[in-house]
Amino acid sequence: MTPADFARALAPLQRRIMLAVSRGVLRAVADAEGIQQLQVTMLAGETRDAVERMQPYGLSAVPLPGAQCVVICVGGNRDHPIAIAVDDPRFRPTDLQPGEVRLYNDQAGVSITLKNDRSILVEGREIILRAEERVRVEAPLLECTGDVTADGISLIHHRHGGVQSGAAQTDEPA
Structure with a gap:
């Protein structure tokens, strides 16, 4: 096998490897299903719909259009892209x-x-x-820099009736 034959034989594999990971820009998000579906523009204007977005268990977010994405295409197959990361440097x-x-x-x-x-x-x-x-x-300490309200009663503004001014003490709260 000549070097040219070898290069020709490996060309499809090389293309699939090069197309396996892409960077993209988020265009839209559909969040109604069990897994988010994104519309992402990758490469030279290649726009893909229904790009599944993997998120960590227990966390969920709906990113804004214009966010950046890392998209993998399993086996280099562009028919089933999956977004594995979404970041938005505009707001980070x-x-x-x-x-x-x-x-x-x-x-x-x-x-x-x-x-x-x-x-x-x-x-x-x-x-x-x-x-x-x-x-x-x-x-050991609970601080509040403003008023505290308990059951609708302000700690700062509440009043006790029937109390003489001076050194008199009120009874314990009822």
Whole structure:
């Protein structure tokens, strides 16, 4: 077999290997089914619909159009592309220290940051903890920089009637 014959014989394999991994730009997302389906533009204007997106178990996100994707085509077959990673450098936070982790939604301005000093920073306009039975805080100190309301009663603005001014004490709460 001559070198030219060998190159000709390997050409289909070489093409499949070269087409196995592509970089693309996200155009649209369909999130109604069990696995997300993306529309992705790859290579020279090659647009693929129904690109399955693999996500880590327990996490789900709907990326925005314009995000960047890494797409694999199993066996180099372009008929069944799978998105294995989606990133959007337009919105990725760039203020983390090495080792820190952030879950974020840049559109809503909310985030959870696992910091190197062992603290967890939760940021948002309103933060809701929902539990079926109770919420328990185990800490030697619980601080609040604003008012605390319990069952509709403000800690700062509540009043006790029938109390004399001066050194008088109120009874224990009923």
